[in-house]
Amino acid sequence: MTALTDPSKAPAAATQPRRVVEIAGLTVTFQASDSPVYALSNVDLAVERGEFVSFIGPSGCGKTTLLRICADLERPSAGKVLVDGMTPEQARLNRAYGYVFQAPALYPWRSVEKNITLPLEIMGIPAREQAARVKRYLDMVNLGGFEKKYPWQLSGGMQQRASIARALSFEPDLLFMDEPFGALDEIVRDHLNEQLLRLWAETRKTVLFVTHSIPEAVFLSTRIVVMSPRPGRIIDVIDSDLPRERSLEIRETPEFLRIAHRVREGLRAGHSYDD
Amino acid sequence: MMTDAAGLPNTPSFLARAWGNAMAGHTLPVLVVLAGLLVVWHLAAIWLNAPWQIDQFARAGRDWNLWDLALATWSQERPLLPAPHQILVELKASVLDTAITSRRSLVYHAWVTLSSTLLGFGMGAALGILLAVGIVHLKTLEKSLMPWIISSQTIPVLAIAPMIIVVLGAIGLTGLVPKAIISTYLCFFPVAIGMVKGLRSPDLLQRDLMWTYAADHWQTFWKLRWPSAMPFLFASLKVAIAISLVGAIVGEMPTGARAGLGARLLAGSYYGQTIQIWSALFMAAGLAAGLVVLVGAIERIVLKRMGGGA
Secondary structure, three states: OOOOOOHHHOOOHHHOOOEEEEEEEEEEEEEOOOOEEEEEEEEEEEEEOOOEEEEEOOOOOOHHHHHHHHOOOOOOOEEEEEEOOEOHHHHHHOOOEEEEOOOOOOOOOOOHHHHHHHHHHHOOOOHHHHHHHHHHHHHHOOOOOOOOOOHHHOOHHHHHHHHHHHHHHOOOOEEEEEOOOOOOOHHHHHHHHHHHHHHHHHHOOEEEEEEOOHHHHHHHOOEEEEEEOOOOEEEEEEEOOOOOOOOHHHHHOHHHHHHHHHHHHHHHHHOOOOO | OHHHHHOOOOOOOHHHHHHHHHHHOOHHHHHHHHHHHHHHHHHHHHHHHHHHHHHHHHHHOOOOOHHHHHHHHOOOOOOOOOOHHHHHHHHHHHHHOOOOOOOOOHHHHHHHHHHHHHHHHHHHHHHHHHHHHHHHHOHHHHHHHHHHHHHHOOOOHHHHHHHHHHHHHHOOOOOHHHHHHHHHHHHHHHHHHHHHHHHOOOOHHHHHHHHHOOOOHHHHHHHHHHHHHHHHHHHHHHHHHHHHHHHHHHHHOOOOOOOOHHHHHHHHHHOOOHHHHHHHHHHHHHHHHHHHHHHHHHHHHHHHHOOOOO
8 A cells, every 4th residue: 555645635535536446557466486477567547437447358467456456355566546536445444336246245144135234234324224225226136026035046147136236235336346247148148238237327326347248348338448468458448439328239230349349359469369 | 765665565555655764764774773783782791791690590500591591691680781671671760760859860860960061061162162253363362272272182081070170179169060161171172163164164255245345343253254154153062062961971970979970870880780870871872962953953943044945
């Protein structure tokens, strides 16, 4: 954390900075046996309020590390990261973001309802309000009626929807999603992508979304960040001109295919398939 | 298992169904082993009790054949090894036919032992859990306590029990508490070890989740570590309650205690009352089995309420 600028110089969270995430010169190295490995090298990025930004790239490009640093789950080696105008640690302590992991990570001894209330209990939200939130967000992810079920009674897709409802339940303005649909089959994933887009439109949240699916990235995002490994870096940032209201059919349009093509070109340029 | 039933007449008779049920569950295998044990036991009784019996026959100048010998060895008053039915008769006499307030009642003795078993178990479980909580949260405690916890169990309980009784007796503590402390000494160990493992069982993802909620240590403990540890806790408690009983019995032996299954065992061996020893032994075994089953039942209820089923 010493590499970060003095947090007191950062704008206060109350002023609602337009930039929700600001990254400058971010570098992360891991000490391997012989030489340091650059998980991320000199990354700069700014995410504006209300954006849906996808990070795409092959494994080892540091996209998950980037997200985990924003969430204070890992520490940077150098550079500056501001989340909601605060250091990641302050943002975490202020519960400024919700994090959806690759696996649902539901607690098996809690019913769906109790899993949703877990963050609410920790944050001290009154019981009456908890019940209202459970209903609102389970309905939002189409899991109404599953309150009393236990995680093992749900399919993988339903579990991941429950974990999204859990991240929404304490109503953060910012969502970090780390390949949330990576383990699901194509059909379920399409369906959840549509739901996520609707949810994003309804709640006006800012979403940082890690994926390695090109169609998913293009379908969901207002901006796509293409990354490449060794060292992990950003090689292209693509602003999407697709309308905010989208249906799955948009994937057949020339505009969609053009963006997808540019993503693919970026991935190809940044990645040598010989190693 | 259905093929066995199919070999019988088409309309499944009561017998066929009973056979099917026996084959399906554990009943039949258990009965077979039991029958085998009984045969070995009876033969061993003849073998061990025969020399004295043959001597008796000779003194009485009596003719005897093998069957006479067998019957006689199974009904001696003070056999080296009593036959099972002799133990059952003694058990019936001392459990059912004696008022439970009487010193001759085995129920009375079992209760004395049970009360110190339960007290020792309660204290041991609490101590084990406290140690585990400390060890999981403080690195220094792990480094300083863990070697002592492990080496405590390398000292045989038979060596340490008399010392505990004597030392506590010197400061005026006698009766229930010293025995319970011996049980505690034995049963805190599996609970501590099991709970350290259990409290550490949440995976990285589950802990990361708590971290992103900025949950404090207590919240992480009560909402994540404690519930995760439940299966480990019950596995440990089953071991702990059985050895707690052993501790209580051992605690009754070196002190000349007048009551308890341990005292009963010791008195039996002083006076050559082997039947009394064996019936006390059966009582102890039954008590241990009952306690383990009880813990298992509580485990099922708790885990079911925690959404068990997977």
